[in-house]
Each structure stands twice: as structure tokens, then as C-alpha cells.
Amino acid sequence: MKVLIIAHGHPSIHKGGGEVAAYSMYKMLREAGHQAVFLGWSGFEESPNKGALQKIGDDDYLLYTKSEFFHFSSTSSNLKKALEALIGTYKPDVVHFHHYIHVGIEAAAIVKQLSPDTKVVMTLHEYLAICANNGQLFNKSGEVCQGYNPDRCNKCFPDSSSTSFFMRELAIKSALSFVDFFISPSEFLKNQYVLWGMAPEKIAAIENPLPLNTDNAVSEIKLPNQGEPWRLGFFGQINYYKGLDVIIDGIHHAIKKGVKVEIGIHGTMSAVTGQEYIDDLKSSIDALGSNAKFYGAYQQANVKELMSQYHFVVMGSRWYENSPVVIQEAIAAGRPLIVPSHGGMLEKTEGLGMTFLPSDPIDFSNCLLDIAQDKYINITNEVLKRRAEMASLLKDYFSKTLDIYSK
Numbered sequence: 564m565k566v567l568i569i570a571h572g573h574p575s576i577h578k579g580g581g582e583v584a585a586y587s588m589y590k591m592l593r594e595a596g597h598q599a600v601f602l603g604w605s606g607f608e609e610s611p612n613k614g615a616l617q618k619i620g621d622d623d624y625l626l627y628t629k630s631e632f633f634h635f636s637s638t639s640s641n642l643k644k645a646l647e648a649l650i651g652t653y654k655p656d657v658v659h660f661h662h663y664i665h666v667g668i669e670a671a672a673i674v675k676q677l678s679p680d681t682k683v684v685m686t687l688h689e690y691l692a693i694c695a696n697n698g699q700l701f702n703k704s705g706e707v708c709q710g711y712n713p714d715r716c717n718k719c720f721p722d723s724s725s726t727s728f729f730m731r732e733l734a735i736k737s738a739l740s741f742v743d744f745f746i747s748p749s750e751f752l753k754n755q756y757v758l759w760g761m762a763p764e765k766i767a768a769i770e771n772p773l774p775l776n777t778d779n780a781v782s783e784i785k786l787p788n789q790g791e792p793w794r795l796g797f798f799g800q801i802n803y804y805k806g807l808d809v810i811i812d813g814i815h816h817a818i819k820k821g822v823k824v825e826i827g828i829h830g831t832m833s834a835v836t837g838q839e840y841i842d843d844l845k846s847s848i849d850a851l852g853s854n855a856k857f858y859g860a861y862q863q864a865n866v867k868e869l870m871s872q873y874h875f876v877v878m879g880s881r882w883y884e885n886s887p888v889v890i891q892e893a894i895a896a897g898r899p900l901i902v903p904s905h906g907g908m909l910e911k912t913e914g915l916g917m918t919f920l921p922s923d924p925i926d927f928s929n930c931l932l933d934i935a936q937d938k939y940i941n942i943t944n945e946v947l948k949r950r951a952e953m954a955s956l957l958k959d960y961f962s963k964t965l966d967i968y969s970k
Contacts, residue, residue, distance in 0.1 A: 564968060565598040567655040569670065571662035571688075573603025573625055578863055580888035581688040584748075584771035585661035589623075591772060591961050600653050602626050604665040608639055615641035616648060624649070630667045633695065633723075634734050637667025646670065650677045657968045660685040660742075663692075671741035684967060685739070686746040687766075689885050692735045693759045695720060695728070699804055699882040700755070707883070707905070707921070711759055736760065744967050748886035749907035755883075767967065772960045773891050775867075777953045781897030782871035786936050792823040792854070793934055795901070796873030798866065798889050801828070801844070803836035806879030806903070806922065811847045811855070813919075813927030818854065822931045825854045826877070829861045829869060870896035874939065878902040881922050886911065894950050899942040901930055914945050 570585035571577075582603065592599035602616075605625040610617045617625040628641040650658075658674045658681055660666070671683045691698030693711050696719055700708045703719040713728040720728075739745075745766040747753035753768045787793055795814075801807050807828065817824055828848070832841050848855045861869060870876055876893035878884070883906030890911045893900050900916035902908040909918060917933070920926040 564592075564657065564965075565600075565653055565655045566592055566657045566659060566968065567600045567602065567649055567653060568592075568659045568661065569602045569626070569666060570660075571604055571665045573601075573605065573619075575619070576603075576606055576625075580771060580773070580886070581661050581686070583863075583888070584773055585659075585686070587772045587774045588659070588961070588964065590774070595961075598622070598653070600624070600649060600655065602645065602649060604628070608641070615645040622653075626666065628665075628667060630665055632664075634731055635663050635668040635691070636734075636738075637669060639667075642667045642670060643673055646673050646677060650674065650681070654678070655681055657682045657684060659968075662686070662688050663738075668735060668738040672738060675741050682744075682968065683742050684744050684746065684964075685742045686748070686771075687752060687756060688748065690752070690755060690883070692739070693755060695723075695731070697804075701804065701882045705881075707881070744970070746964065746967065749910055751883065751907050751910050752885045767963070769963050769967075770956070770960050771886055771888075771891075772957055772964070773888060774957070775891055775895035775953060777895050777950055781947065781950070782868075784871065784874060786939065787823065787874075790823060792825045793875070793931070794873045795824060795826040795875050795877045796829065796870055796898075797826060797877050797879075798829045798861070798870070798892070799878075799887075801830045801832045801841075802834075803840045804880060804882045806881045808840070808844050808847060809879040809881070809903075809922055809924050810877055810927060811844065811851065812924035813931065814851060814854065815847070816925060816928035817931040818851075820928065820932060822928070822934075824931055826851075826856075827873060828855065828857045829859070831860045866892050867896045870898050873898060875916065876900050878908060879927070880906070880908065882906070884908050891953075894946055895953065897943065897947055897950055899939070899946050901927070914942075915949060916942060916946075 568589045572582040574582040574586045589599045589601040600622040602624045608629040610627040628639040630637045689698045690700050694700045702708050713725040716728040717725040747768045748771045750768045757763045876898050885907040900912045903921040904918035905921050917930045919930050
């Protein structure tokens with residue numbers, strides 16, 4: 564089978580979970596004896612040689628193009644040039660898109676125009692088609708969205724009329740109609756797209772195929788004795804949507820109630836949701852004194868070792884995260900999780916940790932009050948069972964995707 568995989572970023576440049584999952588599929592296909600080609604957005608409109616493509620490895624390319632952010636339509640002729648070159652050269656049986664952002668949402672239609680018999684598959688990584696607020700399903704009032712509605716969208720974006728949002732919906736659905744089948748990394752995301760109007764028979768929930776190392780033994784961590792703290796680790800981008808402030812406020816409440824706890828924070832603070840949020844968060848972290856340590860950015864290759872220093876990996880996301888890489892990384896490290904009880908986070912951590920009400924620091928503090936050594940041991944044993952299954956689960960995800968290619 565010949566498969567062209569196209570992603571919204573190349574993992575050599577963009578380290579997001581979707582990009583890594585797409586490249587993992589490319590490598591798994593090649594290892595299984597299929598001819599796989601990878602095309603990842605470079606981050607630039609034009610290459611150093613003024614072309615649409617740059618080859619950087621074995622059948623491995625960077626794409627140079629540009630698109631706008633409301634309809635996700637390409638604003639560059641490079642997209643069609645790149646697809647003409649790759650489809651003409653490789654004649655793929657399947658083109659598998661991981662996302663449409665940056666590449667251009669009309670790419671599926673171009674593939675069908677160039678090669679009508681080529682099957683087009685798309686993995687949806689979040690909710691951008693549904694929600695113009697960065698695909699967060701989160702309104703400008705700071706609350707989880709009650710669902711797509713042009714009038715509701717207009718309230719979030721008063722400068723764009725309800726009609727413009729309706730026309731946006733029609734344009735995106737028209738572009739996606741050229742996709743033969745969709746893959747969703749979670750049941751939750753799948754259900755959101757079905758509610759939006761996608762035919763349920765055209766979309767399947769299959770986890771992202773992430774190549775996490777589970778060959779080595781899990782590093783043991785000493786359980787805290789009386790008077791010693793439970794250690795929490797936070798990993799990832801730091802902005803309002805990620806909800807680190809909810810976790811920090813919850814720790815403040817827990818400490819006041821006598822819980823011994825400390826947190827290590829690994830990630831980059833981003834002012835994308837406002838500098839005021841970051842300034843307030845820094846003050847709240849500083850107020851924890853020795854109970855909080857900020858370590859800054861980390862390398863993905865070191866995440867398992869870093870997570871092994873903590874009893875729990877914690878998330879605070881206000882938005883409906885779909886299939887966070889952090890969850891799979893924590894399982895690979897053998898560490899239980901504490902996450903908000905919504906979106907893909909709830910779905911992915913069932914039996915593997917503890918949950919709290921989204922955006923509720925008091926409920927997060929109640930989780931910390933509820934931690935006990937026997938409970939921790941039982942949860943960790945469930946995580947280790949799932950960890951032992953990860954290699955076979957990866958093969959299962961790969962097999963299910965091949966089945967979709969072959970239908």
C-alpha cells in the first residue's frame with residue numbers, strides 16, 4: 564500500500580502530539596513494508612529555494628504554504644503545486660491528513676481532483692472546525708461552550724455576524740465532504756463532530772499511535788511517610804486554558820487544611836491568553852514558597868525520567884482536551900493522574916487516577932485530602948497494567964487504521 568501522510572507541522576520543527584502521532588504512523592507503515600511518504604508544514608510560506616517542497620529525508624518533505632485562520636483556506640498556490648508533485652510522483656492509494664490547519668482545508672478536494680480514486684482519510688485533533696475561539700469550545704466569558712450555534716458564536720465575536728458563522732460552517736463542511744473517512748483520537752471528540760453534523764458512520768474513534776518506550780522498568784518512588792509531602796508534577800504549555808492556576812489555588816487550599824504536598828512545574832509560560840494571567844499565576848506560585856518549583860521548558864525525550872520524580876501527574880485544563888499526550892506519557896512512566904472530569908481527559912484516565920470538577924480548585928484540594936497510601940498503590944497497579952498493554956494497544960491502533968485505509 565502507498566500512503567501519503569500530511570500533517571499540520573513537521574515534528575522536527577513542531578513538537579505537538581498530533582505532529583508526533585502523524586510521523587509515528589509514517590514510520591510504522593514503512594516498518595511494516597508499506598511505501599509511506601510524509602509531508603509536514605514547515606511554518607513558512609516559501610522555502611529557501613523558492614519552491615513548495617523541501618526534501619529532508621527518505622520520502623520525507625517540508626511543505627511551504629500559508630492559510631487564513633477563519634475558514635482555514637490556503638492563501639498560497641504552493642499547496643496545489645506540492646500535491647501535484649507528490650501525487651504525480653508517488654501515486655498514493657491513500658492520503659491521510661492529520662488536521663487541516665496551516666495546510667489548507669481545500670487540500671482534500673485537490674487530492675480528489677488530481678486522483679479521484681485515491682482514498683482520503685483525516686484525523687481530527689481538536690475542535691477548530693466547530694469553534695472559532697482557537698477550537699477550544701470555550702466562550703469569551705471564560706466558560707465551557709454550550710455547543711455550536713451561529714448566534715452564540717456572534718456573541719463571542721461581535722465583529723463577525725451570525726450569518727458569517729453560518730457561511731463558515733457551510734464552507735468548512737463543503738471542504739470536508741471530500742474526505743472519505745475521519746478518525747478521532749477520542750470518543751468525546753467524535754461525539755462533538757457528530758453533534759455538529761458529521762455522519763456517525765464516517766468517523767471512528769482510534770487513539771493516536773504514539774511510540775512511547777515501555778521496555779524499561781518503571782522507576783520506583785518512595786511513598787511519603789508521616790509529615791512528608793505527596794509530589795505532583797505538571798507538564799505542558801502554561802496558559803489560561805491549561806488551568807495551572809486551578810491546581811495552584813487547590814494546593815493553597817489543601818495546605819491550609821493540613822495536606823503535605825508540593826508541585827514541580829515543567830513547561831513554558833505563554834502570554835497567548837494575556838500577560839496578566841501569567842503575572843497573577845507567578846505570584847500565586849511564589850506564595851507557595853518551597854512547596855512549588857518552576858523548572859521551565861523540557862525535552863520530550865526526558866519526560867519519562869522527569870515524571871518518575873512525582874507521585875502524580877496533574878492536569879488542570881479548562882477546555883475539553885481531546886487526547887493529551889501527557890496522559891499517555893504518564894502511563895508510560897507508570898504514574899497515576901489527577902485530571903479535570905471532562906473531555907478526553909476523563910475518558911482516557913478512567914481507573915488510572917483521580918478526577919475533580921473542572922475549574923474548581925476546592926474540588927482539586929478535596930482530591931489531595933483523599934489521597935492515602937493504600938489508594939495510591941491500588942491506582943498505580945492499574946496504571947502499570949495499562950502500561951503493560953501499551954505495545955499491543957499501539958499495534959491495535961495501527962491495525963484499525965490500516966483497515967480504514969483498505970475499506
